[in-house]
Amino acid sequence: MKLSYLLSTLLILFITPSFSYAQSIIFIKDADSGEPISGVRASISNGTAAFSDEQGKVTFDLEEKSKITLSHLAYESSSLDLSQGQSLTFRMKKRTTQLSEVVVSSFGTERSLLNQAASVSKIEEADLYRFNETSMVNAFNTKPGIRFEERAPGSYRISIRGSSLRAPFGVRNVKIYWDGIPFTAPDGTTALNILDLTNTDGAEVIKGPAGSIYGAGNGGVISFTQKEVQENSAEVEAMGGSYGLQKYRVAVRQKTENGSLSASFVKQKSDGYREHSALDRSVLQVSGQFNPSDRQELRTQILYSDLFYEIPGGLNADQYAENPQQARPGSANQNASIKQKTLYGTLVHAYDISSKWANQTSLYIQTTDFENPFNLDYKKETQYGYGGRTKFTLDDKWGQFPVRMIVGGEYQFANTSAQNFGNRNGQADTIRFSDDLLASQGFLFQQLEVSWTSTILMTAGLSENFSRFDINRTVDASTGLPYEVGRTFDPVLVPRIAISAQLNEKSSVFGSISSGFSPPTIDEVRTNEGSINLDLDPERGTNYETGYRGAFFENNLRVEGSLFYFKLNETITTYTNDQGVVLFRNAGATDQKGFEAKVDYDLIHSPGSWLQGLRIGHAYSYHHFRFKDYYDGGEDLSGNKLTGVPPNNLVNTLDLQTISGLYLNFTYQWVDSIPLTDDNSVFQDPYHLANLRIGWRTRIGEAWTMEAFAGVDNLLDEKYSLGNDLNAFGGRYYQPAAARNYYGGLKFRLAY
Structure with a gap:
């Protein structure tokens, strides 16, 4: 019995540290306020997922170093590497809160909105889903200087600072790109109505002529x-x-x-x-x-x-x-x-x-x-x-x-x-x-x-x-x-x-x-x-x-x-x-x-x-x-x-x-x-x-x-x-x- 007790004790002592070591913890906080964020989804590439509690805490049992993806409706999605037994604090940034963090690619180069020398409006994914999801009309109309019209369901017209004067129907005088592809036809018209709003996660709008790098289109x-x-x-x-x-x-x-x-x-x-x-x-x-x-x-x-x-x-x-x-x-x-x-x-x-x-x-x-x-x-x-x-x-x-x-x-x-x-x-x-x-x-x-x-x-x-x-x-x-x-x-x-x-x-x-x-x-x-x-x-x-x-x-x-x-x-x-x-x-x-x-x-x-x-x-x-x-x-x-x-x-x-x-x-x-x-x-x-x-x-x-x-x-x-x-x-x-x-x-x- 004594030998059995001794072996059991040694086994427990051997196993316990290994379990303790394998447990990895992330404390998720707001980047500005430092407050814990609950409801953040933390997922590993193998499909394992967990959610942060009221203290912003997420716990994993990892066997090896893994990449963790963090997502939350109100915050920018992020990823980080987490090692076995590691404990760390990660601060998530609110979506488009600071102008210096809003990055746009206007005029061919990625810079923060704060450093852009142009009138640029950014349509976020959240803007598209504030409405009925049948068209992009309402989301664009929340931005100053932009008027998206729908003469009948599916019949679009876009006016940026009055550019629809010559457009009795269809989208004209505005240059449109889709994932870097010229979407406006070479004759100057754009069939924007062939897209559903789920075919994009947002848009950037340059207001006024941008012909120095995008060609024709005064709008x-x-x-x-x-x-x-x-x-x-x-x-x-x-x-x-x-x-x-x-x-x-x-x-x-x-x-x-x-x-x-x-x-x-x-x-x-x-x-x-x-x-x-x-x-x-x-x-x-x-x-x-x-x-x-x-x-x-x-x-x-x-x-x-x-x-x-x-x-x-x-x-x-x-x-x-x-x-x-x-x-x-x-x-x-x-x-x-x-x-x-x-x-x-x-x-x-x-x-x-x-x-x-x-x-x-x-x-x-x-x-x-x-x-x-x-x-x-x-x-x-x-x-x-x-x-x-x-x-x-x-x-x-x-x-x-x-x-x-x-x-x-x-x-x-x-x-x-x-x-x-x-x-x-x-x-x-x-x-x-x-x-x-x-x-x-x-x-x-x-x-x-x-x-x-x-x-x-x-x-x-x-x-x-x-x-x-x-x-x-x-x-x-x-x-x-x-x-x-x-x-x-x-x-x-x-x-x-x-x-x-x-x-x-x-x-x-x-x-x-x-x-x-x-x-x-x-x-x-x-x-x-x-x-x-x-x-x-x-x-x-x-x-x-x-x-x-x-x-x-x-x-x-x-x-x-x-x-x-x-x-x-x-x-x-x-x-x-x-x-x-x-x-x-x-x-x-x-x-x-x-x-x-x-x-x-x-x-x-x-x-x-x-x-x-x-x-x-x-x-x-x-x-x-x-x-x-x-x-x-x-x-x-x-x-x-x-x-x-x-x-x-x-x-x-x-x-x-x-x-x-x-x-x-x-x-x-x-x-x-x-x-x-x-x-x-x-x-x-x-x-x-x-x-x-x-x-x-x-x-x-x-x-x-x-x-x-x-x-x-x-x-x-x-x-x-x-x-x-x-x-x-x-x-x-x-x-x-x-x-x-x-x-x-x-x-x-x-x-x-």
Whole structure:
């Protein structure tokens, strides 16, 4: 017995230290306040996961050194290495709290927002999911200077500082990138409606011309980013709502030895608020990310989108007052609608050539089948295109001054076979004309950044731009004779110079002078009734801007503001002929002066309390935009307000988060009266728009998370039009938006 007792004691003494040694502990705290954070998910690559308790403590039994991934809704995801038996404290940073921590890639280089010498708005993933998740419209409209319009479900139009003047439909005069890929076609149009908001995790928006490094587009640049795969997961979502809204999504993300794979499918349908305004969209996305070596990264994607939506058409004032849900007479009979099937293939290669040189090259190939029966005609198009962008970055010193030099180029080409027919009760009738359309654009760019001191950064950039289109009319029913026309635009030099000065660790000022240009699109030169206007000239403009960014009260209060003056020459505007066809012309010049401001304040940030966070935000835009030297039929319209632009726009937001997972998002927007005609004889009335979403996020066991949500759009039941038809023939200006409507849904996520 004594020997047995002795052996047992020795065995316990031997084993006990090994168990004690194997236990590893992380104490997770807020980086600013030092308070413990509960509810942080800590996961190991083998699938093991745990959650921090009220003291912010997470415990693992590790057999070897492991990489731990930390994630929390209110904090930036992080990773760390944890050894067997190790105990450490890790501080997590709040999401986009400090301006110095908000990194943006504007003008081709990653820097903190505090050091950016431009007006840049960042759309976070949380912004996209404050609303009903059916479109990106509401998220973009919370930012100053940006107006995202939806004339009917799926029919988008984007105005950045009034840039939608020449866009009766579709996205024009704004350059758009998707994961570094040029997403805007070489003819200047962007089919943004083929994307679901789940195809991105956010965006950066440059307001004003950025042609020195991004080419054509006076409105600005929108660059959509992609979500990185942090861990293996599977996701299922479903939602429904008013007017027959249905949406579901399935997705899977898988980490590999040297990268990751992901796939998602989204289906969205609705009957629409108005007659003949149904939408049906399916989007499949397959992505891969690989690291062949420590110095290389490859990203590739396949995107297929099948989009259909009906076009109810504009109403005049009497029809709008009588029944805003009705469609324009004839729209349903003629089956006015859009059918569009698009396939994208992309490849992005990033390579650190040396300690100083790096390169990123992006390539894409694309094909689209497009069908558009309308009240007056029937259009069919088949397009294929390709393009790419490359840039070389050098980080070096010029004497004692750190410098960064960027050189690169971009090229795009598209070939479109387009036919226009008569429309007989929604079916293609006799052909009117048929064209083969070729569009190409390219530019070279150079940019130099010099850090004159630790707080002063100067940026100088220049691009050389080239563009051409050719129209080969193979069928012309009016003359019976084929012909070819084309236009090569003169090379355009687009310069920019900017300076950013950091006043202290939490505030900075900037100033910039930037040039911009925007050639007419083929849709503006070649219109639906068959005419070709080769005399339409590109817009040219210069933007002068100064701004301030700062943070106060331990970074809980964040302020941004900018003043700008944009002078635009050869402004392209719309008008409508007697048949209701939208045509385009150059209309002299415009003077666009404005002020934009954004304020965010964290009233409560207490991770350990029941009420973890309470944030309010304000965004305000004042746009004093006027025509200059503009004559229409002998009438002097100089001094009139710019068509389609509200002078004032105010957005207020409130976000609440609790430790139990309950959350609330409330948004209120006031939009000033909008001029609907160049002569300022008709205005849309001001309107108040309120949206509310509430939800509950919780965890089920160690691997599952669940979210239930519900919301109300247009809470005040306001009567308004979100995307008017400007200078419309017959007074058909109004595209009524939905009355008060409801939605709700469930999300499940499995981390494995």
